[in-house]
Amino acid sequence: DNHDVGVIDLAVIRFPRISNFTDFNVFERLEGVSVRYVSSVQELGQPDMIFLPGSKNTMADLRWMRESGLEAKVLRHASAGKTVFGICGGYQMMGQEVLDPEHVEGDIDRLPGLGLLPISTRMSGEKVTRQVKFGLCSPHSPFSTLHSPLMQGYEIHMGVTTPVEGTP
DSSP, rough: GGGGOOOOEEEEETTTTOOGGGGGHHHHHHHHEEEEEEOOOHOOOSSSSSEEOEEESSHHHHHHHHHHHHHHHHHHHHHOOEEEOTTHHHHHSSEEEOOOOOSSSSSSSSEEEEESSSSSEEEEEEEEEEEEEOOOEEEEEEEEEEOOOOOEEEEEEEEEEEETTTTT
């Protein structure tokens, strides 16, 4: 399948319960960029960047990624200094753990995450959906906003993601 791989090769992990396919449409329109949706180790190959998309069930898709062997490939990709970018549930998976004490997503209380980010996510039964306005922060000083106009979009999430104390 390498004949349609662009100069920049982006791989999106196609979770069984993937949500928000449209998040990647912007990349599909760029010349020289290929966006491949992959669901096996064999399909992954050696992309420039891996996206972990949103999921309708973060814990089940994290377990699927682990059992399919894709987790090991994603971690190898990251340890080689290449980019792994998580969106929504994919971001939650990148943390230290995903907790589900109320069994919102199933019968498992806790799953270790990929360990790529110093965060922990706790699922909750309340689903938050709302319109929001936001500005961008400088990555060098998170408390100072960049001089950009406010943007708007929607926020949708279940659970809370927080920093983990004492991680580098």
